[in-house]
Amino acid sequence: MEENKNLEKTYDPKQVEERLYKKWMDNDYFHAVIDKEKDPYTIVIPPPNITGQLHMGHALDNTLQDILIRWKRMQGYSTLWLPGTDHASIATEAKIVEAMAKEGITKEAIGREKFLERAWEWKKLYGGRIVEQLKKLGSSCDWKRERFTMDEGLSEAVKEVFIRLYNKKLIYRGERIINWCPKCNTSISDAEVEYEEKEGSFWHIKYPVKDSNEFIVVATTRPETMLGDTAVAVNPDDERYKHLLGKMVILPLVNREIPIIADSYVDKDFGTGAVKITPAHDPNDFEVGLRHNLPQIKVMNDDATMNENARQYQGMDRYEARKQMIEDLRNMDLLLKIQPHNHNVGTCYRCSTVIEPMISKQWFVHMKPLAEPAIETVKNGTIKFVPERFAKIYFNWMENIQDWCISRQLWWGHRIPAYYCKKCGKVIVAADMPDVCPDCGGTEFLQDPDTLDTWFSSALWPFSTLGWPENTEELAYFYPTSVLVTGYDIIFFWVARMIFSGLEQMGKEPFKYVFIHGIVRDEQGRKMSKSLGNGIDPLEVIDKYGTDSLRFALTIGVSPGSDLRFSDKKVESSRNFTNKVWNASRFVLMNFDENIDFSKVKEGRFTVADKWILTRINNLSKEITENMERFEAGIALQKVYEFIWEEFCDWYIELVKPRLYDKEHESRLEAQYVLNYTLGNALKLLHPFMPFITEEIYCHLINDDESIMVSKWPEYIEKYNYSEDEAKMQLIMEAVRSVRNIRAEMNVPPSRKAKIIFVASGVKEVKILEEGKMYFEKLASASDVVVQQDKNGISEDAVSSVIAGAEIFIPLDALVDIEKEIERLEKEKINLEKELERVKGKLSNQGFVAKAPEKVIEEEKSKLMKYQEMYDKVVERIKGLSNG
Structure with missing residues (x-):
């Protein structure tokens, strides 16, 4: 916690985000430690291509992963979010060939070795770009464990799997139909x-x-x-x-x-x-x-x-x-x-x-024997798809699976570990080039020129990144991983391959859950594409609105598996919420005393409003945890949003203002404590979704935590279950809303105070409404509050409303100055008479009716109906006020 001081007047993400991300990195908060006292929670990132640029799909996918990781980190798990990138054979090779063409060079002219030197140099220059962009998104990955699908360890894993599958006759070379690109060859x-x-x-x-x-x-x-x-x-x-x-x-x-x-x-x-x-x-x-x-x-x-x-x-x-x-x-x-x-x-x-x-002679994986256990592990619930409906897509593909073509006619990638004896043509699959042919004694070999399909290496990602085939401590502790987060478009290509690879090589499923999200569409529901020109660059959104606003807009209200529509309006709404949270927090901090001491708080001095908000944040913590366990991040965020905006800002802060402003109030300290406690817990619940603003505010609140990231996730606490007081407050709030509605319907300005009479249905309700008098004065512009159990003394012209447990009456003359209102209505009546006369004149003019377009005539008829309706209401209102 920083020394208690006021926040800046306005929240500027550009001044906050880079500084806080550096703080988190410097303090090693993202780094996962093997701790046998803690349960592990692991997510491996779907590795983006090194040629990639952050797009909305990446932004959604990685935001959802970060939400889960930050939540579990706060719950006390040893959390590993393992990052990395994919070598993207075709895309990367195409970029390098394109660059060489501008120099007038072909890859064939310089040869394989020189080409690969260029490829690694390209990776060094550009391959880390998307990683830096993920950091801008606030991704709390363990960057110390970052992997690349062609790094030394993963290359060894690829060779090992190829050799194992070949020796089990699950990899073979033969002629089958494949997808062939005539241009990429x-x-x-x-x-x-x-x-x-x-x-x-x-x-x-x-x-x-x-x-x-x-x-x-x-x-x-x-x-x-x-x-x-x-x-x-x-x-x-x-x-x-x-x-x-x-x-x-x-x-x-x-x-x-x-x-x-x-x-x-x-x-x-x-x-x-x-x-x-x-x-x-x-x-x-x-x-x-x-x-x-x-x-x-x-x-x-x-x-x-x-x-x-x-x-x-x-x-x-x-x-x-x-x-x-x-x-x-x-x-x-x-x-x-x-x-x-x-x-x-x-x-x-x-x-x-x-x-x-x-048809082409290629290397293939025989899929039927690998698919069968991968189907069973989902059928028996060892791996669960969220939502469940996506399991049907998985089954449909796996049950009708064809052999997988794994060879590519490219130079950038994992070269196939197969060697051909120049003398007799024998094929030898081995980690290194053999010395002697076992058949003919030949000593000269040619390695297969092809490389492996990129998906072959990424299929091993959940365990190869943890050190397999070595039996590392990380592998033993963090595998199987906890959840895979991905879009529904790669269930077949990646998810299925990771499942059968994990079962085949590790004997265990690679993850317990497959959390499927939809795709980001534009405001009209169209898929974002270059041809439509409707793509939105997340980095531009971050630059304009801040990372938290982007993350909020991508998550709010979205349910698992469903597509979402993205628009500027949604991000502007996110920014409005950010400003609301900031301004409310500034207000709270500005009303804290210099040397505040919460050890002196007495719960006996908590008001009904205090107990209500403590109960609400208590229950909310439980609800949000349950939503998160069901992967309902969008629903969870919606609930936190509504609580902060409506219950905390619009209600509780307004309710405690009189106590804060009165320096001598007996429960001022309790008000400050409840504000600090409730805001602190609300920020914790919000943190996984909006990490930057929550960290900046939380570190100004009164707590013992060095960062909200490593603070304890709010849990349900029995002592803050004031259910009776919650019910009392709900009645008071319903009464306030009802009075506000009456005033709004009658256009009564807030400055005009009015007497409120409650006719309560029982002794219990009388007591609650009596207790709420100060709230009605503050929030319902009450000049006087009377609570009774009969209608004695209530004038006939009083405006009324009914709520559960009471009827509300407000004398009409308390809401309006009847003489002035009649005077105003008489003027309005004269104006309406003139409008009616004008429109009737037009419609009775045969020349106008004969020449004017039908549309114009219909518009005049509509005006006549509207003015007549308004006139009748004004006459009725004048009559009612005059008789009163």
Whole structure:
């Protein structure tokens, strides 16, 4: 705690945030210590790409993680939030190649070794940028334990896993369909394929049946792949084609005979019910081909030009070939029709080139044996998805999982630890290059040129970052981790891979919970994208409003798994709350005595208002803890916000002002104590969400803590359970609200005091309302307060309201000067008569009605109704006041 002194007049995040973050770092508050006396709480950060720039998705994801970590740290856990970055093979290599191109250099020209030197230099210069941006967000990561997916320890872990899986025959090299980017010249993962809706066509092509006048018509969106067709498939239950099963068709353009086969994969109600089967260029066709032992004919090169199997189209670009083939089919009268067809087309996330599914010799992980225990651990509840509905997505993907292509034709990344004997070609998988071939005694080897998919290393993240394969103390203490926080878009690509990797290598699940959040959308609910130009830079928001305002806007009211809409209005609302908290705290501190001594506080002098606010903060602490345990951060923040703004600022501070201003008041010290206690606990509850402003204020309050970060999380305390006093205060507050509503409806200025008469329903209510007299004088502008149990002496013109436990009466003449009010209303009546006369005149003028547009006439009719209604009310009011 700092020496008690007043806060600055206004809160300036720029003057506070950097200073406080440095304080936290200097004091090692983020660093996790192995403490057997404490339970561990671990989160590993979803490692952002070293090429990355902080965007709203990062901001939300890391804010939620920081909220959990700060909360658990205050609860007394040994908390580890382990940070790090991903080497991002494709994105990083593309950036370096792009930079080299400006110098007129290619990677092939300088060779692998020189290229990697450049890559590491690039990482050194730019790779830490996003880490610095995460710090601006207030992330309380253990930066001393920061890892990189290609650092020495993680590289050893990657090799170890590859070798283990290979020896168990769970990694193999073979030919299967993969996603191929013709521009980046590499296979890419499903996660790196972005789908865009494009205008396309369905080309209906006639395939002549051999020794017949019949045709089978197939429809395709990629006619250039037909040159690799090795069958036409129909559904076995399709009566239209049963007579053709076993026969051959002549493949147009290349005149190759291919069979007509039956396979239940074909949907007989879609298109023509006949499907061309191209095993080398379509994942579903590949599976059909395996079932029917069909040849695999690849018709494209790696750069998406047509190869020798394309015959006369060899050397053409795929789209150039498509155009020529369609023209040739038309000339041969084999093109039946072309239908416009919009469909999702896979593109490379890095270069936006359309992906070509094609067969390729790559390294794969055999997934079925790994998926089974990973499915079971979620089914039996060892790992829980929050919200639960996302487990269905996980099951759907895992139960239909395909083998995972893990090799990439890149230089930046973990090189595959496979070596080929130059003499006999034997493949040896080992951590280092072997000395001698066990088969032929050869001593010269070539290492596989490919690198591993980035997801292969990030799949090991929860345990490789803790020192595995070494049995480190950190691994034993912090693994399994507690929760993984991530967006719903990478459940398959990352979450599933971490689960099966943890179970396979560690024999334990990598985390207990998977907390799924939605994505940040714009004000209209649209996904943020470059093409729409609707992205919002979180760093610009921080610069303008401060980090706490950004974090508040990202969290408030959001429930797990739900998308959120982000707008400037939301951040401005956050800033308003920040100012409210600051100003209220300044008021509290300014009303503390110089040498205040809370050891002299006597609970017997607590007022009903004191006991009410102590009970409310007590109950709130319990509620917020329960919300946090259910990962309901958005709901928790909403409750803290409402408590601070409404109950503490708008009610309690106003209630205690008379005691604070009266230096001789017998319970002034108690008022100061309750303010300090309540504000301190409210700031603690707010701290995980808004760390900077809460730290700055808390260190000016009276407490023994050096930082709010390491203060104790508020817990429910039985002695501050004044439930009866809470109920009393609720009645008093309801009465105040009711009086305020009456005054507002009658436009009575706050300066005009009025007598309030309560008719209580029982002795208990009489006592409560009597006790609340000073509050009605302060908060309801009461000149006098009378509490009784009957309606004796109450004038008939008194304005009334009913609340639970009492009726409220305010004499009319106490609210308004009747003569002056009648005088004002008479003037208003004259003005309304003039308006009515004017509008009636217009509408009775036939010339106006004949020439004016219908819209104008309707507007005048609406005015007539409005003025007439106002006039009637004024007349009625004058009558009521005159009779009174």
